[in-house]
Amino acid sequence: MPLMSVENLEITYMALGGRIKAVDGISFSLEQGEWMTVVGESGSGKSTLAYAIMRLVPPPGKITGGKIVFDGMNLLELDKEKLRKIRGKEIAMVFQDPMTSLDPLRRVGDQAAELFVEHEGLDMEEAKKRAEEAMRSVRLPQHVLNSYPHQLSGGQRQRVMIAMAMSLRPKLLIADEPTTALDVLVQEGIMELLNSMKEEGTSILLITHDLSLAANWSDRIMVMYAGRLAELGNTEDLVERPLHPYTKGLLDSVPDLWSDKEVKPIEGNPPDMRYPPPGCRFHPRCPMAMEICSKKEPPILSIDKRIVSCWLMAKEGGKA
Template sequence: MEERLLEIRNLKVYYFARCGVVRAVDNVDLFMNKGETLGVVGESGSGKSTLGLSILKLVPPPGRIVDGKILFDGIDITKLSEEEMVKIRGKRISTVFQDPMTSLNPLMKIGDHLIETIMVHEDVTREEAKERALSLLDAVGILPDRINDYPHQFSGGMRQRVMIALALALNPDLVIADEPTTALDVIIQAQILELMKRLKKRYNMGIILISHDISVVSEIADRIALMYAGQVVEFADAISIFEKHLHPYTEALLRAIPNIELTDQELV
């Protein structure tokens, strides 16, 4: 029987600006089971990144969670204190940010990023943490002798692999990947998506993949949620989204995917 990992009920996240209230996430309902990949797709400003931040309870001011529930493994995250959330972030829910170029400390060696993360959260020696770091680098396809290199010595794709290793450092139940391939070229993008698929099976974790590109999400998602103007306009398994979609916004996103087999399409 499938176990529910995350369930979002009637979630409302608003930004209270001088010009008025921005309903970034407005009455959203979603769910995902353990070990699944949930794709969240939408254009810029649709609310998808705010949704991801809400799960981490990291919505920046002037935004805040106004109403609703975020049930993670049965625990309502919206009711937790900051002290309680610190124990969940990284340990049980981790994240991969969009731009690997700026997400790593340029003054720290790659290995130290991993070792420090492990030692802060777990009672291990530095040597034990280093062994874990080497294992993580191997898992994401980085040679162990690069553990003492700095971020500037890595390409964009390799830095994103380091970010994925960091996200996996504490064996989380859920990884939120917010546009993890946007800054990468198409070939490296495909490699990162394939890596994420392999790691999901290896670590039996759930993934929320946030993207503006439905073709990217379709590569690994079990379920897909389409967001528009802060609302989920369509939510179904990946096959149904492509073959039995109902909403015109979904149709528009699918029509935006280039198809080399069709030669009579008009260029927009």
């Protein structure tokens, strides 16, 4: 049984200008110890999906359909008390900007120690020792514990967040753009930390714009477009033989993956999600679009170990 399976998830923002279905019928599963990376342009619904797994979709957003089964429980049916126990301990999340989850007015050490008091019932002295260990595990110097968040660099703050997330040994770690603001070396260090968690059995769900990061580190890649799943597959397969024109477009727009190829950005922009185009949402930008693509939503096909939602593949005999 997979650690988590998401079935037909639907998340809607009831915005003033109209409803936005930011996540629209997404299904996938994640095995224990597996690293899956979600990619897609800005606004495709990646963060909304992550927040839903934490049951932290911000208002006016609501989970309007589907299921998230984690370790045998439907997360969408749990009460507040159970959720509080799961968050941090079973499922931890690292955000793009650690300042949103660190309290600027309290020392890092106190915040880290509090985690152990709350989730493991330790007394303050034991909890402080665990906080020291946690910082060591991400190679941060001990003085970080006596610092306030603003006294640390961006990379250090992100390491603190990861140290805290790792220290409770969650079954799932979600990292939403954890390295966007950081330089490449710091970024690699953070990916190595995530990988060491994976090696100890934690499942990783990484969200990024950076396809080369996804290609270098993950077992599988999920490509989202305008709230829908475009393609999902094993990293190597998907990178070497993309089936969806959107995946191909993303790969062609990255310089170092296909070094012998011309770098070509995808033309146009993702749709305004208040008025998504009919049929396949990618069709207005798709170089391969056929007549049916603007009329009917493509089926979600399963081809070998790949999932792809594209009429081109439906014609080539994929099974819906």
